[in-house]
Amino acid sequence: MAITYERKRKKQSNILYTVITAILICAVFLTTVMSFYIKAENDAYEMLHIQTKQIKDDLTLQLKSDRENLITMANFAAKLYADGESYDIMFESFKPIGLIANIGILNADNTFMTKMGSVDLNGKISFEEEAACGEYISGRVPDLTGGVDELVRSAVPIKVNNETVGILYGVIPLDVIGEKYINMARELDAQLFVYDKETGKFIIDTINDPPGELSALKSRKYNGDYSYEQMASGDKGYSSFESIRTGEDLYVHYSTIEDFNWGIMLARYETQVFAETHKISKNLIIMFGLTILIILAYLELILRSEKTRARLHSESSHIRKLLLEVNQQYTNVVEALKHIKEFSGSRSAFFADTDGEDFVYIKPSLKEELLLGEDRKYFQSELFRYAADIHTVSELMINFMQITPDTHLLKTNPEFYHFLFNHGIREVSFVIITDKNNHVSILGAINPKKSIVVRKLIEDISVCFTIAIYNRKHLNRTELAATTDSLTGALNRVAYKKDILVFDEEKPEEFSCIYVDVNELHIRNNKYGHAAGDEMLIYIANSLKEVFFGQHIYRMGGDEFLVFAEKTEQAIVKQKIDAFVEQLNPMGYHVAIGMSYRTTNTNCEEMVREAEIRMYESKAQYYQNKEQINISEDTEKSYSQLKTGIREIDTLISVLKEHYNGIYRVSLDSDNAHRILMPAYLGYKEDEENFSKLLVRYINDIIHPDFHRAVTSFLNYDAIKRQISEGKTPSITYKKVNGETVILSVYNLTDDNENVKETLWVFARE
Numbered sequence: 001m002a003i004t005y006e007r008k009r010k011k012q013s014n015i016l017y018t019v020i021t022a023i024l025i026c027a028v029f030l031t032t033v034m035s036f037y038i039k040a041e042n043d044a045y046e047m048l049h050i051q052t053k054q055i056k057d058d059l060t061l062q063l064k065s066d067r068e069n070l071i072t073m074a075n076f077a078a079k080l081y082a083d084g085e086s087y088d089i090m091f092e093s094f095k096p097i098g099l100i101a102n103i104g105i106l107n108a109d110n111t112f113m114t115k116m117g118s119v120d121l122n123g124k125i126s127f128e129e130e131a132a133c134g135e136y137i138s139g140r141v142p143d144l145t146g147g148v149d150e151l152v153r154s155a156v157p158i159k160v161n162n163e164t165v166g167i168l169y170g171v172i173p174l175d176v177i178g179e180k181y182i183n184m185a186r187e188l189d190a191q192l193f194v195y196d197k198e199t200g201k202f203i204i205d206t207i208n209d210p211p212g213e214l215s216a217l218k219s220r221k222y223n224g225d226y227s228y229e230q231m232a233s234g235d236k237g238y239s240s241f242e243s244i245r246t247g248e249d250l251y252v253h254y255s256t257i258e259d260f261n262w263g264i265m266l267a268r269y270e271t272q273v274f275a276e277t278h279k280i281s282k283n284l285i286i287m288f289g290l291t292i293l294i295i296l297a298y299l300e301l302i303l304r305s306e307k308t309r310a311r312l313h314s315e316s317s318h319i320r321k322l323l324l325e326v327n328q329q330y331t332n333v334v335e336a337l338k339h340i341k342e343f344s345g346s347r348s349a350f351f352a353d354t355d356g357e358d359f360v361y362i363k364p365s366l367k368e369e370l371l372l373g374e375d376r377k378y379f380q381s382e383l384f385r386y387a388a389d390i391h392t393v394s395e396l397m398i399n400f401m402q403i404t405p406d407t408h409l410l411k412t413n414p415e416f417y418h419f420l421f422n423h424g425i426r427e428v429s430f431v432i433i434t435d436k437n438n439h440v441s442i443l444g445a446i447n448p449k450k451s452i453v454v455r456k457l458i459e460d461i462s463v464c465f466t467i468a469i470y471n472r473k474h475l476n477r478t479e480l481a482a483t484t485d486s487l488t489g490a491l492n493r494v495a496y497k498k499d500i501l502v503f504d505e506e507k508p509e510e511f512s513c514i515y516v517d518v519n520e521l522h523i524r525n526n527k528y529g530h531a532a533g534d535e536m537l538i539y540i541a542n543s544l545k546e547v548f549f550g551q552h553i554y555r556m557g558g559d560e561f562l563v564f565a566e567k568t569e570q571a572i573v574k575q576k577i578d579a580f581v582e583q584l585n586p587m588g589y590h591v592a593i594g595m596s597y598r599t600t601n602t603n604c605e606e607m608v609r610e611a612e613i614r615m616y617e618s619k620a621q622y623y624q625n626k627e628q629i630n631i632s633e634d635t636e637k638s639y640s641q642l643k644t645g646i647r648e649i650d651t652l653i654s655v656l657k658e659h660y661n662g663i664y665r666v667s668l669d670s671d672n673a674h675r676i677l678m679p680a681y682l683g684y685k686e687d688e689e690n691f692s693k694l695l696v697r698y699i700n701d702i703i704h705p706d707f708h709r710a711v712t713s714f715l716n717y718d719a720i721k722r723q724i725s726e727g728k729t730p731s732i733t734y735k736k737v738n739g740e741t742v743i744l745s746v747y748n749l750t751d752d753n754e755n756v757k758e759t760l761w762v763f764a765r766e
Contacts, residue, residue: 029284036277044273045238048253051188052266054467055181056257063137063260066098066170070156074168077105077158081165091115099177100170106130107166112144119145131157131164137260139196140174140203150174152203174211178204187463189272193265197256223249315343316460323468337361343457345449352380353441357469369424382416387432387440398462399432400455429454431462441466485555487534488541496554496562500604508566511601512573515594515611518559536589547580562608570597606729610747613663613762661742661763666691668717669757707734721756724748741766
């Protein structure tokens with residue numbers, strides 16, 4: 001009996017221990033599952049917050065950029081109004097920009113003007129009320145011209161002498177703003193709603209077509225302490241309620257777009273939020289029926305997995321932070337690739353897209369293994385080809401691929417197999433991101449030590465990576481402002497310095513440089529004030545933009561502009577210059593113009609210098625004629641339309657003295673010369689002797705003996721003609737007996753390089 005009792009007690013103890021163990025396992029299981037759900041929920045809210053801010057910042061920048069464009073157009077409209085001209089030129093030249101698909105102008109008599117004509121809006125809208133509103137962006141409003149679709153209006157007053165004479169509206173169709181940001185929401189696998197906080201009407205709605213209203217969410221069943229009133233009136237926060245479409249809970253982050261009194265919400269369904277957590281729970285349930293040893297082993301794996309996941313989440317968050325700041329620090333792109341490479345233990349990490357963006361990071365000690373030149377182009381082309389094949393059979397936006405030089409690749413693509421093998425590439429893991437416009441981006445790593453880790457990481461950050469590159473590429477307003485003149489809107493000297501390097505490298509064909517100097521700016525400023533001078537500069541800049549549309553226009557200084565014209569015949573450039581000068585006549589504005597032309601550009605600075613000299617020659621000729629108007633017929637020599645006084649002659653001469661010792665126009669056939677600058681530079685009586693004789697005296701008396709022979713070679717006019725016919729500019733640098741260094745250059749002033757007659761000899765200070 002004692003033995004039986006002992007066995008029974010032991011059995012009960014075993015059962016008790018088993019029950020206790022089971023309870024403990026259940027507790028651990030439930031606790032683990034609960035922690036996963038809580039973390040998934042927190043991660044979902046954090047991600048919604050980050051992505052909502054991304055979309056909100058993008059939308060705010062876009063709307064502000066569109067408003068800046070409208071302000072520029074409103075200023076132009078004000079100028080047309082002040083000049084008594086119609087708005088037709090503005091309507092005809094307008095093309096959709098940003099989100100703005102069309103424009104219209106509301107006049108003081110409530111007539112609404114568009115490209116299609118005028119509409120009487122009396123009784124529909126009040127000009128006085130609109131003028132009192134100033135600049136604003138509406139919510140979802142009806143089309144005033146009678147269209148059935150609703151739209152968004154961006155309004156900017158047209159002011160003349162501080163009086164509102166009209167309202168310029170930029171029309172933003174709902175489908176235009178919706179297409180961009182609904183696609184962005186789809187890329188984020190979320191539901192997006194943007195609404196007018198005053199009316200509650202949705203401007204962007206990823207669920208309903210046409211868009212609904214915020215009040216439709218009032219009847220939903222809200223979870224916990226959340227409520228509709230809290231969401232509708234709050235500036236920002238989180239909410240959760242039951243969807244009537246699927247019966248699932250929706251997790252929401254909402255915020256206010258302060259500058260426009262709009263609200264924005266980004267939401268995800270419960271199945272999206274807990275998709276990964278559901279998988280983990282299912283695996284835990286399956287493992288629950290196994291032995292304690294297996295459960296403990298599994299729990300150990302879970303702990304390790306959680307640790308890896310935490311590291312992955314931390315790394316992803318850090319990379320996202322780098323990408324969010326890519327507009328401020330462009331090197332963050334390479335820094336993000338460095339983190340991918342180091343986290344996955346890869347040889348290198350790379351990003352490329354079909355727009356030509358190309359970034360790579362490789363460990364410095366492995367630089368010799370970096371793919372360069374044609375090898376790099378071939379490698380990327382093969383990856384894009386695989387991406388195109390995947391896209392044809394899959395509708396997924398994001399696809400992961402892994403390529404290894406195995407027997408299958410040897411059979412299907414032997415050339416690529418040998419390429420990978422010869423370059424020591426044993427694995428390429430990459431993610432393909434494709435949008436509906438077939439724009440493809442690739443983010444990946446070469447020879448990762450942890451294939452699974454690198455897959456999770458790049459899949460997690462791939463969309464963020466693509467968006468960051470897109471934002472950097474399309475929303476870099478800071479860089480645009482740094483290269484634009486604030487007064488005239490033309491490019492500035494920063495852009496000029498960058499562009500001439502590009503032009504010298506690319507060597508564009510049929511290339512012209514037009515140097516424009518504004519006359520009488522100083523006199524106008526003193527007589528009418530600096531505002532009048534600014535108005536003059538703005539008009540001249542706008543005229544250049546209109547006549548030389550599509551070309552490169554720079555403001556080089558206070559009253560100087562420069563135009564680079566590519567792929568345009570010399571005769572066409574001359575016609576455009578004539579048109580530009582004619583456009584200034586009604587305003588009484590006058591300019592001096594110098595032009596240089598090359599069939600193929602080889603040196604921008606040389607062309608600029610040549611054009612500048614020809615502009616000065618034209619200016620000097622005018623000063624000699626005082627009040628006469630002189631337009632040179634040889635447009636390659638110079639163009640000018642000048643009206644000034646003796647006062648500016650001294651200014652011109654003082655400016656020229658800083659850069660040049662002398663400028664002469666020399667006829668190689670007659671050997672006669674005409675002084676343009678420094679009447680007594682060569683000395684002697686130039687009008688009574690041939691230029692070659694004067695140059696001989698100048699060589700003997702002024703130039704250092706070490707340079708006599710070299711400069712004497714310029715007396716061979718046949719050699720000068722031959723060099724010019726070969727497309728060269730004869731030039732020499734020499735020293736005078738006083739130690740001063742001078743550069744002598746000879747330019748052709750005739751259209752025909754084969755029959756050189758008239759030349760320009762420039763003695764410039766080094």
